[in-house]
Amino acid sequence: MANDREVLREIWDGKLPICFQLAQEEIMEIQQPDAFYVMVPRLSYFPLVTDKMKRHFLRYISQENSDSEMWLDYNGQPLKWHYPIGFLYDLLCGNDPQLPWHLTVHFTKFPEDVLLHCNNKDVVEAHFMSTVKEADVLKHRGQVMSTMQKKDHNQLWLGLQNDKFDQFWAINRRLMESHGDNEGFKHIPIKLYSDDGTCSQRLVSPKNNDGSRKTLQQMVAELYPDKHDVQLRTHGVIIPSDTPLQWLSEHMSYPDNFLHLCVF
Amino acid sequence: MEGGDWRNRIISQLQARNKYETAAFQDLITFQSRLFDNVNTLKNENLQLTLLNERIRFTGTDSVLSGTGTASNERIQALEQKILIQQEELTSMHRRRGENAQQIMSLNEKVHDLEKQLQAKDIIISENTAVIASLRAEIQMYETNMTELQGLNQVLRDEHQALQIAFAAIEDKLRKAQDENRSLVERLIKYKAKDADKMNEENEHFIKKKTEKVRKELEEAARESGSRSSGSGSSEDKILDSISQFYGTLPSKAALRFDAHDGEVNAVKWSPTDRLVATGGADRKVKLWDVAKCVVEIKGTLVGSNAGVMSVDFDSTGAYIVGASNDFASRVWTVADQRLRHTLTGHSGKVMAAKFLGEPTKVITGSHDRTLKIWDLRSKMCTETKFAGSSCNDLVTSDGAGSTIISGHFDKRIRFWDIRTEMSANDIMLQGKVTSLDLSRDNNYLLACVRDDTIQLIDLRMNTIVRSFSHESFKVGCDWSRAAFGPGGRLLSVGAADGAAYVWNTHSGRLETILKDHTSAVTAVSWHPQSGLLASVDRGKRAIIWGDL
Numbered sequence: 001m002a003n004d005r006e007v008l009r010e011i012w013d014g015k016l017p018i019c020f021q022l023a024q025e026e027i028m029e030i031q032q033p034d035a036f037y038v039m040v041p042r043l044s045y046f047p048l049v050t051d052k053m054k055r056h057f058l059r060y061i062s063q064e065n066s067d068s069e070m071w072l073d074y075n076g077q078p079l080k081w082h083y084p085i086g087f088l089y090d091l092l093c094g095n096d097p098q099l100p101w102h103l104t105v106h107f108t109k110f111p112e113d114v115l116l117h118c119n120n121k122d123v124v125e126a127h128f129m130s131t132v133k134e135a136d137v138l139k140h141r142g143q144v145m146s147t148m149q150k151k152d153h154n155q156l157w158l159g160l161q162n163d164k165f166d167q168f169w170a171i172n173r174r175l176m177e178s179h180g181d182n183e184g185f186k187h188i189p190i191k192l193y194s195d196d197g198t199c200s201q202r203l204v205s206p207k208n209n210d211g212s213r214k215t216l217q218q219m220v221a222e223l224y225p226d227k228h229d230v231q232l233r234t235h236g237v238i239i240p241s242d243t244p245l246q247w248l249s250e251h252m253s254y255p256d257n258f259l260h261l262c263v264f
Numbered sequence: 265m266e267g268g269d270w271r272n273r274i275i276s277q278l279q280a281r282n283k284y285e286t287a288a289f290q291d292l293i294t295f296q297s298r299l300f301d302n303v304n305t306l307k308n309e310n311l312q313l314t315l316l317n318e319r320i321r322f323t324g325t326d327s328v329l330s331g332t333g334t335a336s337n338e339r340i341q342a343l344e345q346k347i348l349i350q351q352e353e354l355t356s357m358h359r360r361r362g363e364n365a366q367q368i369m370s371l372n373e374k375v376h377d378l379e380k381q382l383q384a385k386d387i388i389i390s391e392n393t394a395v396i397a398s399l400r401a402e403i404q405m406y407e408t409n410m411t412e413l414q415g416l417n418q419v420l421r422d423e424h425q426a427l428q429i430a431f432a433a434i435e436d437k438l439r440k441a442q443d444e445n446r447s448l449v450e451r452l453i454k455y456k457a458k459d460a461d462k463m464n465e466e467n468e469h470f471i472k473k474k475t476e477k478v479r480k481e482l483e484e485a486a487r488e489s490g491s492r493s494s495g496s497g498s499s500e501d502k503i504l505d506s507i508s509q510f511y512g513t514l515p516s517k518a519a520l521r522f523d524a525h526d527g528e529v530n531a532v533k534w535s536p537t538d539r540l541v542a543t544g545g546a547d548r549k550v551k552l553w554d555v556a557k558c559v560v561e562i563k564g565t566l567v568g569s570n571a572g573v574m575s576v577d578f579d580s581t582g583a584y585i586v587g588a589s590n591d592f593a594s595r596v597w598t599v600a601d602q603r604l605r606h607t608l609t610g611h612s613g614k615v616m617a618a619k620f621l622g623e624p625t626k627v628i629t630g631s632h633d634r635t636l637k638i639w640d641l642r643s644k645m646c647t648e649t650k651f652a653g654s655s656c657n658d659l660v661t662s663d664g665a666g667s668t669i670i671s672g673h674f675d676k677r678i679r680f681w682d683i684r685t686e687m688s689a690n691d692i693m694l695q696g697k698v699t700s701l702d703l704s705r706d707n708n709y710l711l712a713c714v715r716d717d718t719i720q721l722i723d724l725r726m727n728t729i730v731r732s733f734s735h736e737s738f739k740v741g742c743d744w745s746r747a748a749f750g751p752g753g754r755l756l757s758v759g760a761a762d763g764a765a766y767v768w769n770t771h772s773g774r775l776e777t778i779l780k781d782h783t784s785a786v787t788a789v790s791w792h793p794q795s796g797l798l799a800s801v802d803r804g805k806r807a808i809i810w811g812d813l
Contacts, residue, residue: 004271010278017289034300039286039293099285100293236285237277240270252274 007251011235012165014042016089017100020050020072022057026065026107033060037100041163042086042235043255046072046079047124048161057105065107071115072103078114079103082127086235087260091193094233094262125157128256132156135189135257136175138203139249144175160255168255175257176250184213184246190259192223192232206246216248217241224263232261446623449581453536456794457705460752514755514767515798515810518781522560522807524551529801530744531575534792535599537582541790541799543807544573550587552599555797558813564602568595574744575617575658579624586627588618594629596641608639610646616744617658621669621683630656630671638683650681652688657744658700662707662724672698672712674743678722692727694720700746700788704753709770713747713758715740721756721770733768735775741785741803750791750798757798759786765800765810781808 020036027033036056040049050070058066072079074092083091089101110117118124136145145153152171159168178184184206193199202223208214216239220230232239234252239261253259525545533542539556540563550566550573571590578585584605588594594615596606613633621628627639632655638648654675662668669681674697680690696716703710709730710722717740719733739761747758750767755776757767763782768775782802789800798810 007271007275007278010275010282013286014278014282015286015290017285017293034303036300037293037296039290100289235278236281237274240273242268243270243274 004247004251008169009165011252012041012043014086014235015039016042016085019100019102020053020057020105021102022060023104023106026061028062029060031060033057040085042089043084044160044163045083045124045128046081046085047118047121049085053105057107061107068107069110069117069119071106071110073106074101074103078111080115081118081124082116084254084256084260087254087262090233090236090262091195091197094236095195095264121161128157128160129153131256131258132175135253138187138189139175139178139185139257141186144177148174172255172257176253178246185249188245188249188259189253189257190249190261192261192263194263204245206244206249213244213246215241216243216245219245231264233264234259234261442624446580453580453793457752460794464752514776515779515796515812516777518779518808518810519558519797519813520555520560520809521781522553523805524553524801524807525549525805527805528572528787528803529805529807530573530787531587531746532788532790532799532801532807533576533578534790534797534799535578535582536580536793539792539795539797540582540599541792541807541809542576542578542585543801544576544587545805546572548572548589550576550585550597552585552602553807555809555813560809564599566595566597566602566604568597568604568607569593571614574615575619577619579620580622581624584620584624586618586620588615588629590614592631592633594618594627594639596627606639606641606644608637608646610637610649611635613655616656617671619659619661621661622667628659628661628669630659632656636669636671636681648683650686650688652679657698658746660701660703660710662703670701670703670710672701674698676714678710678712690727692722692729697743699740699743702746702748702756704749705751706753709749709753711747711749711756713740713745715743719747719756719758719768731770731773733773733775735766737762737764737778738766742787744787746788746790748789748791751793751796755791757789757791757800759789759800759802761785763802765789765798767798779810782806 017037017039020038022033033056036053038049038053040046050072054070071081074088077092079088079092093101133142133145136142148171155167156171158164159166159171186205188204188206190204191199191201204214204219204223206214208218216232220227220232220241224230239248239252249259524543526547528546529543530546531542531544534540535542539554541553541555542550543553544550548567548569548571550569552563552566554561554563566585566587569587569589569591570593573587573589575588576585577587578599583599584596585599586594586596592609592611592613592615594608594611595604596608597604608627608629611629611631611633613631615629615631617630619628620626621638625641627641628636629639630636630652634652634655636650636652636656636659637646638650639645640647652671652673654673654677656671656673659669659671662670667683669683671679671681673679676694676697678692678694678698678701679688682689694712694714694716695718696714698712699715700713701710708724710724712720712722714720717734717738720729721731721733722728723730733756737760738758741759741761745759747756749756749770754770755767756770757765759765759782762780763784763786764778764780765782765786766775767777767779779798779800782800782804783806784802784804786800786802789798791798792811796811797813799807800810801807
């Protein structure tokens, strides 16, 4: 049970200051556009928070590009919109935190081979819901999601979109419950990212073979038997290695119910 | 609530994070964004104010200028300029008007054209409606016609059905009548045969009495004296006379001679009812000769065969005649109107013999193709084929029902067939090819003419040869020489190669007479069933009727 409200609230309240700047080669006005500063929730996704910024910059670009899709990069690295913002920051600037986070806005030369297209927020919603379902399959064999009604799904999504903690967690806590006689999930939905951006996803059980709770340390030893002093970061914090996996999954998962951990 | 060191560490890290990342910038960013919005709104306001200012300045200069004298000049100039502009505008307007007028004219023309087209279309439409109306009327007419015709058709169909039913009933009646007729004819024949027997009996009686009388006379005469022995010779003559009288039915002289056909005459047959003789010849015809009036009179020629006719046969009522032909077919004619009724094709060899099988609607044929076929004339098809294994030269049907068939074959055998079974029931082996068969009236004796120049009399009750007839000068003329029983079965006759017709007594085996008048081999003979007239035909074209007419 995800009942440690303090941790949840701290995680939820995490926000990042971001400074958007339009790419130099796309400015079509004499006057330089002002940089656009905004605070964004760490748990949100870029397409949900960039509407105002986009309107601001549309005035400064050539008219023929105004309908084309917008994309962002950090130091020449295109940002994948389908990852939570906080996770992207951890992955790209975790070792060298610089705030506010300077991002460049592009309207042309969409990197087709790196990014997925995102025409509107329905695409984000579809991606989010499918990830939640995947996590639920791992945790409860999909039983919780399939018993939820459509309005529950909607509430989950609207809670995230509108940054409403209570609305979101009223539904999400059902996903965080463990079912059956044994405490804990079937498997932990977890994605591990190395600092070059490659993602690996493994089947990880919350318990050891002898039935005791598995800690982060034990999992790392299982997954990286030849590496030592591996540290894992999520939500901008380095996780103590004796943290139990079950608790970690219940409290430190992103809204898509996955643990996104950066390995370094 | 679980926890431990790790939880506290996480909490403190998170708090530190939020402090560093969020709290430090929160106010700054909010303030910045407020400033950003303010800048934007101020920019907009500024723009609007500049516009307003510009407008105010323009009107301001106007009002300032009107106050002074020089200003009025400027004003006039301005007004003139305005007028100039107005005039220019006017001319351009005029020009535009002219253009518009031209456009109106062209449009009017177009409208005119369109009206014309419209009129033409109207005319076409009215024409078409008229046509449609007339077509509709026509359709109506045809529909009524059709319904009338359908009604008529229905009536006709009903009538046809009624007529069909009536026809079926009448046909049924006809069939019954025919059956009755047949039975009556059979009865008549039976009575006639009885009459003949009785007559014969009476004759015998009479002769017996006469011979008795003669014997008595002879005894008396013998008793009278031996000197009058010369008288006895005359009395012997008398006996012979009386004997010849006893054989009154024995034909002795040729009553009629005539040329029947062009070429060979193959078959001859008396009608069972009239004094009508049918002959069939190699000239592909069957001819009917009426001899009732002591002269020969041709009654009809039955044509249709494509090759020589090998055999002719009347049915029991004398109404139909069947002819077997070398063209592999058999044909049935009606005697009364001499029309060809049926052509029975199916044999693959010459048809040697064709006979009615009991009733006039069934025919049996025997062929050179070694089969016998039974035909039903009502359905006009072959109902049965019997595989005899040897070429059939002649065949007879044993009784009224036609259930037994006897056929004579090239392989010297006589075969017996039951119509209900497929196979031959029995056979008799003879010394030579069987050329013809004839059955006595009581169906007990079978006459077979054999190519070894004998005539065999077979008792059918025992299936044995009871008598054989031959003579040193008797030679069978051809493979289809026809022998025949005389009326009552006491005599038999057959034609020979030397042109004579030999007559034997059936009971005694005595050769009664040799009737020699033909110049070529006699092929067939036939006895008239009541009068005892004998008809014979030869390989020339000659036919002769023997006996007293």
